Amino acid sequence: MNRLVLAAAAAVGFATALPVAAQFQKPEDAIKYRKAAMTVMANHFGRVGAMANGRVPFDAATAQANAELVATLSKLPFAGFVEGSATGDTKAKPEIWTEADKFKAAQAKMQEDVAKLNVAAKTGNLDQIKAAFGEAGKSCKSCHDNYRKE
Amino acid sequence: MNRLVLAAAAAVGFATALPVAAQFQKPEDAIKYRKAAMTVMANHFGRVGAMANGRVPFDAATAQANAELVATLSKLPFAGFVEGSATGDTKAKPEIWTEADKFKAAQAKMQEDVAKLNVAAKTGNLDQIKAAFGEAGKSCKSCHDNYRKE
Numbered sequence: 001m002n003r004l005v006l007a008a009a010a011a012v013g014f015a016t017a018l019p020v021a022a023q024f025q026k027p028e029d030a031i032k033y034r035k036a037a038m039t040v041m042a043n044h045f046g047r048v049g050a051m052a053n054g055r056v057p058f059d060a061a062t063a064q065a066n067a068e069l070v071a072t073l074s075k076l077p078f079a080g081f082v083e084g085s086a087t088g089d090t091k092a093k094p095e096i097w098t099e100a101d102k103f104k105a106a107q108a109k110m111q112e113d114v115a116k117l118n119v120a121a122k123t124g125n126l127d128q129i130k131a132a133f134g135e136a137g138k139s140c141k142s143c144h145d146n147y148r149k150e
Numbered sequence: 151m152n153r154l155v156l157a158a159a160a161a162v163g164f165a166t167a168l169p170v171a172a173q174f175q176k177p178e179d180a181i182k183y184r185k186a187a188m189t190v191m192a193n194h195f196g197r198v199g200a201m202a203n204g205r206v207p208f209d210a211a212t213a214q215a216n217a218e219l220v221a222t223l224s225k226l227p228f229a230g231f232v233e234g235s236a237t238g239d240t241k242a243k244p245e246i247w248t249e250a251d252k253f254k255a256a257q258a259k260m261q262e263d264v265a266k267l268n269v270a271a272k273t274g275n276l277d278q279i280k281a282a283f284g285e286a287g288k289s290c291k292s293c294h295d296n297y298r299k300e
Contacts, residue, residue, distance in 0.1 A: 023193065023197060029193075032189060033189060033190065033193050035186070036185070036186035036187075036189035036190050037186075037190050039182060039183060039186035040183065040186050040187050040190055040226065043173065043179075043183050047173060069222070069226075072219070072222060076190065076219075
């Protein structure tokens, strides 16, 4: 698990990482944190999606601000998947811990895709945003299908 | 309320703001979002606090990364205090809406204080971080005392 935490910490730009205990006192805190980070990320991802899907008028600055936030937020939730947090108020599947390498790869793929969405948003080109949003959405869905209970 | 939304949007760097309806389909969504944003912000604020209070060893890069995140996150929750979201799964007091100007001022004070904490963290000077953390913590507490039910 430590590798995951280090990866997440490195992604946020930490030169060093504190032990998990420093971020979460109890497994429940880790669960609450990761769910909250996902909720906030999903909201801002959805705001880009509303424009990509034509549900709201396209506004380049709004797309950029939200894509930038998603890229920042994408680095956060994974620190919350600490050992001992597979049960409780969570839909996390045990495979997150038993297939830790695969889960980490899925995490990296999503982060890469939302980084690309951020780049696309900065161009202000709606077609590029639509394409990048579609790819990032597939990453979200794939990881949820594999690692989140119904 | 629209002013609050515009202010929050402007703070995140939007050139224009979408109507609230574009961000939240239902009042419950707004409540869930604002609570989630507060949870994530509190976690990262707490990581700076753990160093400010000497509970974990000081690491300048970790303090900087977390203070930067808090400054970004501080701009998010307030978009969630939409009209019609005073009841439900929330501890929000009605004064948030009946004293909207005061609530907005408290929000601005907190954002200013965490921006100062971010500046202090970049200096790498623990004494400056301690002082700025203390001020920001007072802003959090004051707003919770006034606008959050027990």
